[in-house]
Amino acid sequence: MVWQPFVAPFRKAGLAAVVLLAGCATFSHDAGFGEVQNTTQQYIRQKPVWVTTDAQKAQNDEQVQKLLSTSLSVEDAVQIALLNNPRLQADFYELQKAEASMVQAGRLPNPSFSMLYARHDGDYSIEQKLSFNIMALLIAPKASEVEKRYFAATKQAVTQRVLAVANETRRAYYDALAAKQRLHYLEQVKGVSEATSELARRMQAAGNWSALDAARERAFYADTKIELGKAEHQQLVAQEALVRLLGLPNAEKLQLPERLPDLPASQDSLKQVNPDDFSKRLDLQQMRASTDALAQSLGLTKTTRFINVLELGPVRSLDGRRGDPAKKGFEVRFELPIFDWGTARVKRAEAEYMQAVQQVSAAAVDAASEVRTSYDLYRRNYMVAQQYRDEVLPLREKMAQENLLRFNGMLISPFELIADARSQVLSVVSYIDALRDFWVAETQLEQSLIGKPLNQERN
Amino acid sequence: MVSRRAFLQFSGAALAMSAVNKAALAGLPELVTIDNADTQKLLYPETGRPYHPVATLNGWSLPWRMNNGVKEFHLVAEPVRREMAPGMVAHLWGYNGQSPGPTIEVVEGDRVRIFVTNRLPEITSIHWHGQRLPNGMDGVSGLTQPPIEPGKTYVYEFEAKRAGTFMYHPHADEMTQVAMGMMGMWVTHPKNPNSMKVDRDYAFLMSAYDIDPGSYTPRTNTMLEFNLWAFNSRVFPGIAPFVAKQGEKVRIRIGNLTMTNHPIHLHGHEFEVAGTGGGWVPKAARWPEVTTDVGVGQSRAIEFIANELGDWSFHCHKSHHTMNAMGHQVPNMIGVSQRGIAEQFGKLVPDYMQMGETGMAEMVDMAEMMSMPLPENTLPMMAGNGPFGALAMGGMFTTLKVRKDLPKDFYGDPGFYQQPKGTSAYEWAGALPEAPQAPVPAKETPAAVELQVKKPGHEHAGH
Numbered sequence: 001m002v003w004q005p006f007v008a009p010f011r012k013a014g015l016a017a018v019v020l021l022a023g024c025a026t027f028s029h030d031a032g033f034g035e036v037q038n039t040t041q042q043y044i045r046q047k048p049v050w051v052t053t054d055a056q057k058a059q060n061d062e063q064v065q066k067l068l069s070t071s072l073s074v075e076d077a078v079q080i081a082l083l084n085n086p087r088l089q090a091d092f093y094e095l096q097k098a099e100a101s102m103v104q105a106g107r108l109p110n111p112s113f114s115m116l117y118a119r120h121d122g123d124y125s126i127e128q129k130l131s132f133n134i135m136a137l138l139i140a141p142k143a144s145e146v147e148k149r150y151f152a153a154t155k156q157a158v159t160q161r162v163l164a165v166a167n168e169t170r171r172a173y174y175d176a177l178a179a180k181q182r183l184h185y186l187e188q189v190k191g192v193s194e195a196t197s198e199l200a201r202r203m204q205a206a207g208n209w210s211a212l213d214a215a216r217e218r219a220f221y222a223d224t225k226i227e228l229g230k231a232e233h234q235q236l237v238a239q240e241a242l243v244r245l246l247g248l249p250n251a252e253k254l255q256l257p258e259r260l261p262d263l264p265a266s267q268d269s270l271k272q273v274n275p276d277d278f279s280k281r282l283d284l285q286q287m288r289a290s291t292d293a294l295a296q297s298l299g300l301t302k303t304t305r306f307i308n309v310l311e312l313g314p315v316r317s318l319d320g321r322r323g324d325p326a327k328k329g330f331e332v333r334f335e336l337p338i339f340d341w342g343t344a345r346v347k348r349a350e351a352e353y354m355q356a357v358q359q360v361s362a363a364a365v366d367a368a369s370e371v372r373t374s375y376d377l378y379r380r381n382y383m384v385a386q387q388y389r390d391e392v393l394p395l396r397e398k399m400a401q402e403n404l405l406r407f408n409g410m411l412i413s414p415f416e417l418i419a420d421a422r423s424q425v426l427s428v429v430s431y432i433d434a435l436r437d438f439w440v441a442e443t444q445l446e447q448s449l450i451g452k453p454l455n456q457e458r459n
Numbered sequence: 460m461v462s463r464r465a466f467l468q469f470s471g472a473a474l475a476m477s478a479v480n481k482a483a484l485a486g487l488p489e490l491v492t493i494d495n496a497d498t499q500k501l502l503y504p505e506t507g508r509p510y511h512p513v514a515t516l517n518g519w520s521l522p523w524r525m526n527n528g529v530k531e532f533h534l535v536a537e538p539v540r541r542e543m544a545p546g547m548v549a550h551l552w553g554y555n556g557q558s559p560g561p562t563i564e565v566v567e568g569d570r571v572r573i574f575v576t577n578r579l580p581e582i583t584s585i586h587w588h589g590q591r592l593p594n595g596m597d598g599v600s601g602l603t604q605p606p607i608e609p610g611k612t613y614v615y616e617f618e619a620k621r622a623g624t625f626m627y628h629p630h631a632d633e634m635t636q637v638a639m640g641m642m643g644m645w646v647t648h649p650k651n652p653n654s655m656k657v658d659r660d661y662a663f664l665m666s667a668y669d670i671d672p673g674s675y676t677p678r679t680n681t682m683l684e685f686n687l688w689a690f691n692s693r694v695f696p697g698i699a700p701f702v703a704k705q706g707e708k709v710r711i712r713i714g715n716l717t718m719t720n721h722p723i724h725l726h727g728h729e730f731e732v733a734g735t736g737g738g739w740v741p742k743a744a745r746w747p748e749v750t751t752d753v754g755v756g757q758s759r760a761i762e763f764i765a766n767e768l769g770d771w772s773f774h775c776h777k778s779h780h781t782m783n784a785m786g787h788q789v790p791n792m793i794g795v796s797q798r799g800i801a802e803q804f805g806k807l808v809p810d811y812m813q814m815g816e817t818g819m820a821e822m823v824d825m826a827e828m829m830s831m832p833l834p835e836n837t838l839p840m841m842a843g844n845g846p847f848g849a850l851a852m853g854g855m856f857t858t859l860k861v862r863k864d865l866p867k868d869f870y871g872d873p874g875f876y877q878q879p880k881g882t883s884a885y886e887w888a889g890a891l892p893e894a895p896q897a898p899v900p901a902k903e904t905p906a907a908v909e910l911q912v913k914k915p916g917h918e919h920a921g922h
């Protein structure tokens with residue numbers, strides 16, 4: 001994932017007719033990181049740590065080593081990433097940068113002092129001039145406002161970034177684990193194929209088999225070696241992706257468990273999701289805050305009604321307090337206020353505002369659709385994995401047992417027995433893939449509930 | 460349908476008699492069925508002309524009733540469960556509770572009326588294989604009669620004109636119904652009970668089934684690759700022995716309703732083929748044999764004096780026919796070491812056990828010693844034990860047991876023969892003569908030399 005620098009979204013904010021100096025902004029003790037931590041706590045239990053001192057670094061390293069000392073769980077992996085991911089640490093400095101800009105913008109520009117000394121016909125004239133950059137003085141309140149919003153947006157973005165890294169880590173963890181498990185089984189296949197090929201060679205040497213029969217088994221063995229090579233590379237790729245997210249120098253200390261977490265026992269234990277519930281969508285919340293700010297800056301104050309952005313029609317006349325979402329059972333509406341446009345003087349403001357409303361609406365519709373899609377994938381991947389677990393694997397197991405009975409009775413050859421056992425292993429590999437797909441779909445679902453970091457501009 | 464089921468002793472044998480719906484079958488002879496595969500006691504005639512009854516191997520003869528001088532039999536075609544050997548049951552079609560159906564015994568010149576009730580889910584008919592009879596009684600569905608629909612009863616009536624060994628089987632959807640086990644023996648005894656008289660007269664039919672290991676019902680579309688070769692729908696070690704008192708004259712009547720020929724071989728005795736499906740063979744035309752081939756659709760009556768004491772093998776000489784279900788595709792592993800390989804296989808199949816390196820006999824030992832589980836309802840390919848160990852046989856194999864003393868009516872198993880001291884093969888305990896050695900080839904001789912062929916005529920050209 002590429003970290004996209006963001007720029008404040010309030011392109012039009014400067015058009016505010018009158019914005020007074022918003023008071024003098026000062027540095028906070030943590031550049032807003034505490035706020036970021038608090039928000040992420042609503043989503044994950046792991047806390048991000050911003051390492052700024054040597055003492056913190058030492059403490060962090062110790063915690064990472066401790067987490068690495070046992071078989072790694074997915075939640076521990078997330079914790080390591082939040083402590084140790086270097087890109088995340090870099091992102092945290094965005095907070096400090098944004099806060100610094102904000103504080104800087106809130107200060108009056110330094111006055112300039114100039115002295116003019118002139119001699120004219122023997123007279124000296126000294127003119128002292130204390131001047132301000134009048135333009136800077138005029139722009140200051142606007143710039144301060146922009147930087148304040150930019151700082152708020154940065155906190156939001158860093159929060160999303162933390163959650164995204166947590167999800168990426170989960171995904172990478174499942175990928176790496178599945179690749180490792182896969183490799184284990186393909187090594188088994190390769191082992192028996194090698195033995196089968198050797199047995200075929202001995203069969204030919206004893207004169208019991210033709211070169212054709214022996215070649216067939218040898219060719220199969222050659223194929224399995226190639227497949228194993230590919231799987232080895234896939235395992236390395238998946239492991240390296242995890243190593244990068246965890247901020248480790250290499251995979252040396254990585255202790256992955258033998259198996260992926262079990263599939264939840266039944267569908268009842270799956271997550272329940274309401275696609276129209278945007279309470280967790282950080283991006284939409286941010287957009288809503290932007291439209292609020294826009295309304296403010298446009299001087300729109302007289303709210304006439306609210307509109308549901310999902311339906312883009314009036315849902316209720318104003319009869320409650322502003323910001324009081326209309327709740328109906330399970331459903332949480334995502335609403336924006338509509339204002340009294342008054343005279344033609346605010347035609348442009350109406351256009352600006354309604355455009356923003358339409359943009360929020362589009363984003364909300366997309367978000368709901370995205371959640372529905374990822375929720376469907378999540379449930380479907382569950383059903384596929386469940387089908388493997390409850391039907392395919394037991395049936396393959398039954399087939400293996402029945403084949404062994406036939407082998408006992410000399411009804412089938414060792415070659416047939418082993419060929420079937422091989423295909424049984426391959427269906428176990430398919431199950432591992434299905435199980436991984438389920439867990440990955442869960443991370444995708446989580447991500448779709450949070451939303452993506454917005455692409456922001458500052459001007 | 461069956462409304463009442465009564466059991467009664469019949470000729471000393473436990474036969475189950477079921478009374479069929481009286482309204483529907485009023486006036487029909489009793490329907491007698493049997494529920495096991497043992498050789499039943501002989502059916503001595505209480506009415507009609509006297510004769511010496513046959514012993515049907517793992518079977519029985521159907522009782523009749525005399526109705527105004529006509530012998531009336533009642534056959535019912537129905538699905539049956541036949542035990543082919545202990546541990547294996549086949550879902551077959553047969554007659555009166557078993558496959559094959561009961562043997563019908565009549566006397567030359569008898570007027571015979573056979574009621575045939577169809578309890579199969581499809582049409583059937585019965586063809587009286589080898590009999591001289593009116594064309595309308597020949598039982599060929601479509602050609603000589605309409606098919607017998609399910610639930611219907613047909614009547615066949617004719618005179619048993621010729622003494623000999625006959626068979627009966629369907630001639631409607633014949634391939635399926637015969638492959639499902641529908642067949643029976645028919646013996647017409649000579650009018651003069653002293654003509655062609657023997658002390659023991661055995662009869663059985665050969666049939667073949669393709670029952671996939673783990674299943675119960677034959678695959679009826681199989682033509683050649685059968686896996687169960689049966690005497691009277693029984694396979695070794697489930698086939699009863701032939702028994703005889705030393706010096707008795709024995710006849711064995713063999714009918715073949717499989718799809719291939721069977722060279723039937725008897726140990727320890729010579730026999731003559733005294734009869735075929737076409738009748739008795741004139742004395743002057745017989746010759747001594749130890750094996751006779753019984754072709755498809757043929758019957759043979761072999762006769763011999765059982766004068767050699769012992770347990771003598773009696774079997775089809777196609778060795779694959781003296782095996783139970785086997786894997787025809789299993790390659791020969793003789794001389795192929797599995798060292799290092801079985802361990803690898805064991806990783807994938809934990810119970811893997813290497814087999815076949817020294818032949819297949821080891822499989823018998825393993826099956827015995829380890830009681831290795833086989834698929835459901837499946838007999839080991841090779842089975843049976845004797846006083847000296849495993850027989851490792853199956854299919855069309857049984858024994859002729861000749862004993863000094865044997866009651867006339869005894870048709871059970873007298874146990875294993877006690878060989879007199881000094882008459883058994885024994886292991887040489889003395890010094891072994893030095894084995895002759897082949898000359899050692901010179902070191903430089905390429906291995907391919909042994910494969911070079913010298914053409915005659917060129918022999919001297921190079922010298």
Ligand SMILES: [Cu+2]
Binds near residue numbers: 688775776777780855
């Ligand atoms: Cu045979």
